[in-house]
Amino acid sequence: MATVSIKDVAARAGVSPGTVSNVLNRPEKVAGGTRTRVEAAIRELGFVRHGSASTLRAGHSRTIGLSVIDIGNPFFTDVAAGVEDMASERGYAVILGNSSGSRLKEERNLLVFAEQRVRGVLITPSDEDLGRLERLRERGIALVLVDHPAERSSQCAVAVNDVTGGAMAVGHLLRGGAGRIGYVTGPAAIRQCQDRRRGAEQALAAAGRDPAELREIAMPAMTAKAGQQAAEKLLAEDTLPDALFCANDLLALGMLRGLLQAGVRVPDDVSLIGYDDIDFASASTVSLSSIRQPTYQLGRVATELLLDECDNPDTHAHQQIMFQPDLVVRESTR
Amino acid sequence: MATVSIKDVAARAGVSPGTVSNVLNRPEKVAGGTRTRVEAAIRELGFVRHGSASTLRAGHSRTIGLSVIDIGNPFFTDVAAGVEDMASERGYAVILGNSSGSRLKEERNLLVFAEQRVRGVLITPSDEDLGRLERLRERGIALVLVDHPAERSSQCAVAVNDVTGGAMAVGHLLRGGAGRIGYVTGPAAIRQCQDRRRGAEQALAAAGRDPAELREIAMPAMTAKAGQQAAEKLLAEDTLPDALFCANDLLALGMLRGLLQAGVRVPDDVSLIGYDDIDFASASTVSLSSIRQPTYQLGRVATELLLDECDNPDTHAHQQIMFQPDLVVRESTR
DNA sequence: TGGCCTGATTAAAACGTATCAATCACAATG
DNA sequence: CATTGTGATTGATACGTTTTAATCAGGCCA
Incomplete structure (x- = not known):
């Protein structure tokens, strides 16, 4: 007291x-x-x-806001860990906001950030309408897009090249001798799903094949359960593809389980590759080939850019950083 | 501007x-x-x-601090989601701190919380020395322990009964006819590991067996990799136990993989049960029996208690809430 | 000795809000 | 009509810090 x-x-x-x-x-x-x-x-x-008194007088705080789409997703968890580490090293506190993919909740988070007069905001936008983010900058709040490419060069962004990742995955399947290839994906609205498909098509084209060959199986969610349902869908048909590329590891793990239970051998009958390289990819019974993203690093670098913009607003040069993913080959692909 | x-x-x-x-x-x-x-x-x-001006004048903020041990652990992620939801419903913002099990980082987080004049703190303490937390209360900052029982009745705490959970797991194994039972666990310093073992011993005693029968395999980490190493350790011996209780699902998934690769059938040769019921427990090839904890609920209730203490400091009665876990039977146990 | 410079310290003002006593307008009551 | 009461609004103050200009104490040089 x-x-x-x-x-x-x-x-x-x-x-x-x-x-x-x-x-x-x-x-x-x-x-x-x-x-x-x-x-x-x-x-x-x-x-x-007293941080508030300090903020009031100085006109700026020592906090940043982080708005993610789903804190339950290991991908974002890793990003958050990177953000938290870097911020804390530089003496900043992180205010966490979870948008759950809902635009309304995202707006609410941004309002809270504005009230707290955060120094800057890190955000993985929940949709493609970025106009409202510009208003933040007008308030003098720095902004860095996370896992989303910049629309213009006047803003910072860090992302991982999903097109390249998709091409890596399908290229690997093709080198393994795959004929018919299926792409198991999530909602069409998700940019990452689209980019990874484009990469897959590029790989097909580069191998002298018709990109239209790619058989797309779209699911409403990107969970293990959805992956298993996709497996049931495929198994009900006459013939299976030779190889499957899943838009994330959760889908792939569900698919793997569905196939194995039906007696389909992986990778002998069907090759299977996922995306994200979450921890469980290597722990499943047939360990999963996948595309690894520098997730933790994504969070660290995004935070570094943000703090640089805060601390050196005049000399700061906006950067759009695009990381490259890695192919991780395990047992699930030939 | x-x-x-x-x-x-x-x-x-x-x-x-x-x-x-x-x-x-x-x-x-x-x-x-x-x-x-x-x-x-x-x-x-x-x-x-202007939140800071408001805080300065009013003497208290609309933020709470959340300090967790490992934001990368799905358990804490779920807790955080519950906290975030409840806080945001009540108009509070959450400042996130990740202690990574390091006492130093935890202290630093608490300092940041104090500077921000958070209304209250939710913390899963990284060790058993809770004295320093008392100093927070002296500063007028409310406190709720998360996933840790209270030391005294003058503080709020929410936890899940790990002893009961351990007893449930081993009781289930015994009902399946298990003879020799192994307990695969993590570092001895972790309270949860100890409590779950005590429960396991109680279940043995209740079945008229000698608790000392429980064969303990302790690993330095509680990851899938450690689980697989534990499997190798076991396989190097003459005979396998009839059943295994793993202190968390990550250990169990690693163990499962190790056993299956060695040609051991689960559950025919060995029954296997984990703890936490993370998403991947149901997605593995042989789906995993486990002990489910109301994780998200844990976060919500903890936040509710905290905000009650903040908003009604005089009528507030400290509570120690102990949730009960649930047994989830799947394919990995007889 | 007087003037000047330098480095250390201080006094006072300002940041944007919440709160509380005071004021106001106006209707109801005696 | 005078009084009281009520509900709405206002004015002034304080919260704890940062910052700027001003002051101060010495040391140096001429």
């Missing part, structure tokens, strides 16, 4: 409040003797700076 | 700043006509309340 303020510290150390503020913010400006005296007073009184 | 304040709104609506503040905080106190006029002005000017 008895909240101890900078004044109490000043009184105890026999200096003025301004000096205490200086040892807090520009220690080099204050003489050695007084500094140690003030630091002692701080320790003795258990003073901790 | 041109940040619009409550004064600008007041000028536009032709009222005093105090009235605008009332519209914001106690709309029922202000006459209908002026209220709509003020609300219009707010909308037209794009005013958003």
Whole structure:
């Protein structure tokens, strides 16, 4: 209750409040003797700076906002870990917002961020309408898009090349001698699904095949359950494809289970590759080939860009960073 | 840049700043006509309340701190989702801190929370020394322990009964006719591991067996990889146990893979049960029996308790809530 | 000795809001 | 009509910090 303020510290150390503020913010400006005296007073009184007062006066805070689509998804969890680590290294706190893919919740998160006067916002937008994000920048809030390419060069963005990833996956299947290839994907609205399909088609074209050959099986969700349903769908048909590319590992794991239970051998009868390389990809009974993304790194770099923009607004050059994914070959592909 | 304040709104609506503040905080106190006029002005000017100024003046914020041990663990992710949902329903923002099991990082998180003058803190403590948490309460910051039983009745806590869970798991194995039972666990310092073992021993005793029969295989980590290593360890011996209880699902999935690859049939040769019922438990090739915990609910209830303590500090009665886990029987056990 | 410079310290103002006592308008009551 | 009461609104103040200009104490040089 008895909240101890900078004044109490000043009184105890026999200096003025301004000096205490200086040892807090520009220690080099204050003489050695007084500094140690003030630091002692701080320790003795258990003073901790009132962040809100500081923010109010200084005009900016030491927090950033992070808005993700689904905190339950291991992909975003890894990103968040990267963000949190980098932010905490630089003395920033992270306010977490989960949009659950809902535009309404995303708006609400952004409002909270604005109220808190966060220094900047990291966001994986829940849809393609980015106009409203521009309004943030007008308020002086820095912005970095995460796992989404920039629309214009006047903003920062970090992403992983999903087209390349799709091409890697299907290229690998083709090198394994695959004939008919299926693409098991999620909702058409999801950009990542589209990009990965484009990559798959490019790989087919590069191999002198007709991209239209790619057989698409679209599911309403990207979960293991949906993957198993996709398997049932395929098994009800006359012939199976030689190889399957799943738009994420959850779909692939469900598919794997569905196939194995029906007596289909993986990879002997059907090759199978996923995307994301989540932990469980390597732990499944037939370990899963997949496309690895530098997820944690994505979070770290995005945060670094954001803080750079905050700390050096004039010299800061907006960057659009595109990471490249990696092919991870395991047992599920020939 | 041109940040619009409550004064600008007041000028536009032709009222005093105090009235605008009332519209914001106690709309029922202000006459209908002026209220709509003020609300219009707010909308037209794009005013958003300055959270820091509000916090500074009011003496308390609309944020809570959440400190977890490992944001990469699906268990904590689910908890965080529950926290985030409940907090956002009640108009609170969540500041996330990841301690990574490091005491130092935990301290740093708590400092950040204190600076931000969070209304309360939700924490899964990284070790058993809870004394320092008391100091938070002295600062007037509410506190709820998450997934950790309270030490005294003067604090709130929510947890899941790990002893019961352990007993459920081993009881189920015994009913399936298991003779020799193994317990695959993590570091001894982890309270959950100890509690689950105690439950397992109780189940043995209740069946008229000697608790000392329980064969313990301790691993340094609780990951799928560690689970597979545990399998190798077991397979190197003369005889396998009839049944295995793993302290979490990651260990169990690794164990499952190790056993199946060695040609051991599950559940025909060995029954296997895990703990946590993570998503992937049901998606593995032989779906995994497990102990389900109300994880998301844990986060929601913890947040509810915390906000109750914040909003009704006088009538608030500290509660220690202990949830009960559920047995989920799938294919991996007889 | 007087003037000037430098580095350290201080005093005071400002940030945007919430709160509380005071004021106001006006209707109801005696 | 005078009084009281009620509900709506206002004005002023304080919250804890940062920042800027001003002050101060010495040291240096002429």
